[in-house]
Amino acid sequence: MTARATTARIAQVRAYTVGSGGGADYHDQQGYHWIDDHISTPMARYPGYADSRRSFGLNVLGTLVVQIEADDGTVGFGVTTAGEPGAWIVERHLSRFLEGRPVTEIEKIWDQMYASTLFYGRKGLVLNVISAIDLALWDLLGRLRQEPVYALLGGPVRDELIMYATGARPDLAQQLGFVGGKMPLHHGPSEGAEGLRANLAELAAMREKVGDDFWLMWDCWMSLDLDYATRLADGAHRYGLKWLEEALPPDDYWGYRDLRRAVPRGLLVSTGEHEATRYGFRMLLEMGCADILQPDVGWCGGITELIKISALADAHGALVVPHGSSVYSYHFVITRTNSPFSEFIMMAPEADEVVPMFTPLLVGEPVPVNGRLRLPETPGFGVELNPEVELIRPYSGRES
Numbered sequence: 001m002t003a004r005a006t007t008a009r010i011a012q013v014r015a016y017t018v019g020s021g022g023g024a025d026y027h028d029q030q031g032y033h034w035i036d037d038h039i040s041t042p043m044a045r046y047p048g049y050a051d052s053r054r055s056f057g058l059n060v061l062g063t064l065v066v067q068i069e070a071d072d073g074t075v076g077f078g079v080t081t082a083g084e085p086g087a088w089i090v091e092r093h094l095s096r097f098l099e100g101r102p103v104t105e106i107e108k109i110w111d112q113m114y115a116s117t118l119f120y121g122r123k124g125l126v127l128n129v130i131s132a133i134d135l136a137l138w139d140l141l142g143r144l145r146q147e148p149v150y151a152l153l154g155g156p157v158r159d160e161l162i163m164y165a166t167g168a169r170p171d172l173a174q175q176l177g178f179v180g181g182k183m184p185l186h187h188g189p190s191e192g193a194e195g196l197r198a199n200l201a202e203l204a205a206m207r208e209k210v211g212d213d214f215w216l217m218w219d220c221w222m223s224l225d226l227d228y229a230t231r232l233a234d235g236a237h238r239y240g241l242k243w244l245e246e247a248l249p250p251d252d253y254w255g256y257r258d259l260r261r262a263v264p265r266g267l268l269v270s271t272g273e274h275e276a277t278r279y280g281f282r283m284l285l286e287m288g289c290a291d292i293l294q295p296d297v298g299w300c301g302g303i304t305e306l307i308k309i310s311a312l313a314d315a316h317g318a319l320v321v322p323h324g325s326s327v328y329s330y331h332f333v334i335t336r337t338n339s340p341f342s343e344f345i346m347m348a349p350e351a352d353e354v355v356p357m358f359t360p361l362l363v364g365e366p367v368p369v370n371g372r373l374r375l376p377e378t379p380g381f382g383v384e385l386n387p388e389v390e391l392i393r394p395y396s397g398r399e400s
């Protein structure tokens with residue numbers, strides 16, 4: 001099998017959008033959902049956009065599924081948030097760097113995808129797409145070698161993942177066995193001193209419910225300014241906030257540097273879910289922007305780039321705790337000592353039960369039990385596409 005993996009070539013690359021919501025675009029939820037309930041965002045300063053992230057188009061992209069088929073018929077796949085524009089980039093531009101090539105040329109393929117898109121890429125959508133292709137390649141390699149991706153990455157450094165939960169109900173997450181709960185921040189600078197007090201009251205009430213030892217964190221989703229973030233951190237410290245996440249816009253490296261210097265000792269600063277590539281993370285590390293880096297494996301450049309980001313972070317004494325990204329994160333985190341725990345985003349609308357993070361897209365997606373997750377030895381990333389989810393291939397084949 002190993003010899004076959006070395007000689008296998010890529011026969012075809014296919015890109016699909018997904019008919020239903022959810023999946024890799026976990027913000028694409030219908031009806032009431034805590035994830036879209038008056039969350040503080042950079043758009044909240046504009047009337048009409050404060051109550052719902054869907055109102056300003058957070059869910060417009062949808063999920064992209066990339067399938068890569070080897071010449072023996074084995075298929076690997078990867079997913080990200082990129083939808084139809086992502087499918088176009090895969091089929092019309094990037095497939096040329098894959099079809100006909102050995103499956104094992106992962107590093108070269110990554111470099112060619114990145115180098116050939118520099119004139120319109122570097123971050124965001126294009127890196128999401130490159131990530132999905134990269135994840136599909138690692139999945140395919142694992143399937144050909146009949147090994148889980150974590151084994152390809154050097155093997156586990158611990159038996160199981162320790163998980164914290166992101167959602168509106170850390171008190172329920174505590175009952176479900178998670179080590180901590182990360183809450184969305186509900187009020188931003190445009191709601192003034194009253195909003196700041198409401199945030200702190202919410203944290204105080206949650207601390208009261210969960211006791212002293214349960215981790216509590218805040219996700220600010222890029223929505224604050226330095227002054228507000230500093231005041232929030234000062235107020236939150238007395239309630240034992242563990243970290244303040246993504247307080248500022250991702251391009252404000254200078255603000256993150258100053259925030260990290262300004263927050264009370266012991267309160268950690270985290271960011272990085274909207275950052276991409278080793279170059280972006282190098283900025284965060286060299287400028288001393290964060291204690292915890294949170295690349296999303298489906299957005300930062302995939303596993304191939306995450307290996308580099310993680311090594312760089314390790315050398316700087318920073319932790320890497322990937323954002324969301326389900327199995328793609330799990331297979332990496334289990335192999336790295338500077339990734340001591342993992343995130344689980346609560347996808348139940350009331351954050352009151354554990355459902356797979358990429359629901360309904362995957363079959364076999366592992367979920368934490370009592371806040372711990374053991375990865376099966378299934379080849380690749382160990383998941384399949386749910387046959388009941390409709391896939392649409394909008395750009396079939398390459399135009400010359």
Ligand SMILES: C[C@H](O)[C@H](O)CC(=O)C(=O)O
Pocket residue numbers: 035039166183184219221273323324343345
């Ligand atoms: C809760 C946050 O606003 C966002 O929806 C998810 C996120 O940033 C995270 O899990 O981290």
Ligand SMILES: [Mg+2]
Pocket residue numbers: 219221245246273323
């Ligand atoms: Mg976050």
